[in-house]
Amino acid sequence: MPKYQFVIDIQYKSNVRDPRGEMIKRVLNDEYRIPASNLRLGKSIHLEIDAESMEEALKLVDKACEKLLVNTVTETYEVRKI
Amino acid sequence: MTRSFPKAQVVVYPGSNCDRDALWALKYVGFDAEFIGIHDHIDADLVILPGGFSYGDYLRVGAVAAREPIASEIKDFVNRGGLVIGICNGFQILIEMRLLSGALLQNSTGKFICKVVELEVSDITTPFTNYFIKGERILLPIAHGFGRYVKTDELKTNVVFRYTEDVNGSDEFIAGVSNNDKNVIGLMPHPERSIERLICSDDGLRVFLSAFNYIKLKKTQEDQKANAKVGV
Numbered sequence: 001m002p003k004y005q006f007v008i009d010i011q012y013k014s015n016v017r018d019p020r021g022e023m024i025k026r027v028l029n030d031e032y033r034i035p036a037s038n039l040r041l042g043k044s045i046h047l048e049i050d051a052e053s054m055e056e057a058l059k060l061v062d063k064a065c066e067k068l069l070v071n072t073v074t075e076t077y078e079v080r081k082i
Numbered sequence: 083m084t085r086s087f088p089k090a091q092v093v094v095y096p097g098s099n100c101d102r103d104a105l106w107a108l109k110y111v112g113f114d115a116e117f118i119g120i121h122d123h124i125d126a127d128l129v130i131l132p133g134g135f136s137y138g139d140y141l142r143v144g145a146v147a148a149r150e151p152i153a154s155e156i157k158d159f160v161n162r163g164g165l166v167i168g169i170c171n172g173f174q175i176l177i178e179m180r181l182l183s184g185a186l187l188q189n190s191t192g193k194f195i196c197k198v199v200e201l202e203v204s205d206i207t208t209p210f211t212n213y214f215i216k217g218e219r220i221l222l223p224i225a226h227g228f229g230r231y232v233k234t235d236e237l238k239t240n241v242v243f244r245y246t247e248d249v250n251g252s253d254e255f256i257a258g259v260s261n262n263d264k265n266v267i268g269l270m271p272h273p274e275r276s277i278e279r280l281i282c283s284d285d286g287l288r289v290f291l292s293a294f295n296y297i298k299l300k301k302t303q304e305d306q307k308a309n310a311k312v313g314v
Contacts, residue, residue: 016185016232017251019192068149071142071178073234074185 001050004057008065009078011042016074045069046082054081088297089114090128093156093172095147099134100169103274110277111290120150127297128165129156131172133225133272143186143228144174153179165209165293166266170226173258173268182259182268183238187230190251194227198282200246201257201271208242208264209296213288219246220285222271224257229270231256238262243269 012018018040025039047064051057061079070077090113092104101117108115113128136147147153160166160181168176176182189195198221203214214220231252233239243258250270258269273286 012187016187017190017230019188019190019251023192068145069141071145071185074187074232 001052003048003050004054005046005048005082006057006061007080007082008045008047008061008069009042009080010045010070010075011040011077013074013076042075085127086301087114088112088128088294088301089116089126090130090293091116091118091124091126092130092132093118093120093152094132095120095134095136095150095175097135097137097139098132098171100272100274101132101134103272104130104132104169107274107277107287107290111287111294113290113294118152120147120152122152124152124155124159124164126164128167128293129159130274131156131166131168131175132274133170133172136171136175139171139174139228142178144171144176144178147171147175148178157181160261160266163263163265165297167210167289167293168266168268169272169274170224170229170270173270174228176266176268181266182261183233183235184256184259185232185234186228186270187232188228189226189230194225195229195250196223196225198223199249199257199271202244202246203242204244205240205242205260205264208260208267208292210260210267210289210292211242212296213292221276221283222273222286223275223282224249224271226250226270231259231270240264242267243271 021039021041028034028036049057065077090108092101094101094117174186203218206214206216229250233253240260242260245255245257260267273289276282276286
């Protein structure tokens with residue numbers, strides 16, 4: 001069975017405050033004078049899926065996200081193939 | 083429901099803490115109490131999900147614990163009207179299980195906060211707060227990094243405890259909520275850590291007394307009903 005590789009990018013929704021992102025942004029702004037803004041710290045998960053087809057693999061990744069990897073109340077996610 | 087003595091079970095996950103404190107508190111107020119694991123069955127009037135860092139909280143706080151086999155047992159137990167208290171990590175687990183609404187995110191300070199805080203009891207009609215007076219101010223310890231309560235569903239949020247000042251950035255200073263049926267409560271402060279005045283306060287004791295009292299009254303009523311039927 002072929003293996004398919006994915007990256008799942010998980011971010012807090014834009015209306016959810018992200019204290020870690022705010023702290024990192026502050027250090028970039030104040031310590032290094034880098035005019036960064038809208039900085040959000042999320043998660044990325046790399047994984048391989050055994051599946052018959054890319055379509056099936058994508059379905060399984062979506063299932064993984066909905067069931068466990070992402071809290072859809074506060075987070076959004078994006079799946080990329082690699 | 084043939085048991086005559088109120089029985090409580092404390093679910094111990096890998097990484098739980100304060101589970102022994104919870105067991106101590108339960109026995110202290112008169113419960114027949116025991117620990118159960120994630121593959122055990124629920125046989126109790128009250129279930130406690132203790133604090134801690136279940137499974138290291140690596141993915142999200144409480145996320146893995148909320149998907150263990152015991153989770154479906156807890157959901158069935160709740161649907162049957164059973165009482166559940168989630169304390170700290172237990173609250174986070176109940177939220178991940180969607181038994182309570184809202185979300186618990188990192189404290190707005192970005193720091194782990196460990197201190198004694200003042201709380202206001204907002205709802206005394208739950209089975210866990212009938213020993214309190216409405217608006218009463220009590221002292222309970224907190225110890226969490228992810229305790230910022232964010233409201234996601236206005237209708238479903240029934241606030242039971244509020245901080246009296248901004249502690250961790252929670253919406254409306256919310257510290258504890260219950261479901262609509264009020265048989266499930268989750269709170270970030272630790273009542274099981276404050277049952278002796280010698281350490282901190284004994285305000286937490288009344289959470290367990292309330293539950294004990296509620297279960298005892300319910301059992302008495304059920305017995306009376308049963309006896310009345312036999313009498314006819």
